[in-house]
Amino acid sequence: MSARTALISGANRGIGAAIADRLAADGWNLSLGMRQPAASPARFAAHHIAHFDSNAPGCEKIWVEAALSRFGRIDAVINNAGIMIPRTVIEVSDSEMQSMLDVNVLAPLRLVRAAWEPLCVSGKGRVVTVISLSGKRVKFASSGSYSVSKFAALALAHAIRHAGWDKGIRSTAICPGLVATDMAFGLTDMSPGDMTPPEDVARIVSLVLDLPNTASIAEIPINCKIEESY
Numbered sequence: 001m002s003a004r005t006a007l008i009s010g011a012n013r014g015i016g017a018a019i020a021d022r023l024a025a026d027g028w029n030l031s032l033g034m035r036q037p038a039a040s041p042a043r044f045a046a047h048h049i050a051h052f053d054s055n056a057p058g059c060e061k062i063w064v065e066a067a068l069s070r071f072g073r074i075d076a077v078i079n080n081a082g083i084m085i086p087r088t089v090i091e092v093s094d095s096e097m098q099s100m101l102d103v104n105v106l107a108p109l110r111l112v113r114a115a116w117e118p119l120c121v122s123g124k125g126r127v128v129t130v131i132s133l134s135g136k137r138v139k140f141a142s143s144g145s146y147s148v149s150k151f152a153a154l155a156l157a158h159a160i161r162h163a164g165w166d167k168g169i170r171s172t173a174i175c176p177g178l179v180a181t182d183m184a185f186g187l188t189d190m191s192p193g194d195m196t197p198p199e200d201v202a203r204i205v206s207l208v209l210d211l212p213n214t215a216s217i218a219e220i221p222i223n224c225k226i227e228e229s230y
C-alpha cells in the first residue's frame with residue numbers, strides 16, 4: 001500500500017518547510033504548494049512540487065489533480081500559507097483586509113473543498129490549519145485586523161471538523177504565539193531563541209496527523225511566553 005499523502009501550502013519556507021521536513025521524516029508522500037515552484041529548496045527535489053497562490057482561485061484544483069495523479073491518494077491537507085498585515089482595524093484599508101481574508105480564510109477553504117473527495121475516501125482524512133493565538137484573542141491593537149482573519153480561520157477549522165466528521169475527516173487548528181520565522185522577525189524585537197521553533201510546531205502537526213479518528217483534537221494553543229489566558 002502506498003504511503004499516506006499530505007498537501008502543504010506555503011511549504012517553501014518558515015513553518016510550512018519545517019512541517020514538510022518532519023512529515024518527510026515520518027514517511028509521508030508530500031505534495032508541496034508554493035508560489036514559485038522553481039525556487040523550491042533543493043532538499044525538496046524528491047517531493048511533488050506544485051504551484052499554489054492563495055490569490056489565484058482555481059490553482060488549488062490543478063494542484064489536487066496533479067497530486068492525485070502522482071500519488072493516487074490524499075490523506076491530509078495542511079493549510080499553512082498565511083499573511084499578517086500589522087494594522088489596527090481602524091487603519092487597515094479594505095484591500096489589505098481583503099488580502100488577509102483571501103489568503104488566511106478563503107484560499108484554505110477552496111483547497112479543502114478541492115481535496116474533499118479524496119480526503120473522504122481516505123477514511124482518516126486530516127485537515128490541519130495553522131492559525132495563531134491571534135485566532136483566539138486580540139492581543140494588540142496593531143494585530144487586530146490579522147485577528148479578524150484568524151478568528152474566521154479558526155471558525156473555518158471548526159466548520160470543517162463538523163462537515164467531515166462522519167466521513168472520518170478530523171480537523172485541527174494549530175494556534176501558535178510567536179514562531180521563529182520571517183513573519184515574526186518583522187513584528188517584534190524578541191530574540192528568535194525565545195520564540196517557538198518552527199520544528200516544534202511541526203512535531204505537534206506530526207502528532208495530530210497520527211492520532212486515530214477516536215482521539216481528535218480541535219485546537220492546540222502553543223505558547224513561547226505566558227499570557228493571561230494561554
Ligand SMILES: NC(=O)c1ccc[n+]([C@@H]2O[C@H](COP(=O)([O-])OP(=O)(O)OC[C@H]3O[C@@H](n4cnc5c(N)ncnc54)[C@H](OP(=O)(O)O)[C@@H]3O)[C@@H](O)[C@H]2O)c1
Nearest residue numbers: 010014015035053054080081082132178179181182183184
Ligand atoms: N511566525 C509566527 O509567529 C506565526 C504565529 C502564529 C501563526 N502563524 C501562521 O503560520 C503560518 C505560516 O507562517 P510563517 O511563520 O511560516 O510565515 P512566513 O515565514 O512569512 O511564511 C509564509 C508562507 O506563506 C506563503 N504565502 C504568503 N502569501 C501567499 C500567497 N498569496 N499564496 C501562497 N502562499 C503564500 C509564503 O510564500 P512566499 O515565500 O511565496 O511569500 C510562505 O511560504 C501563517 O498562516 C501564519 O499566519 C505564524
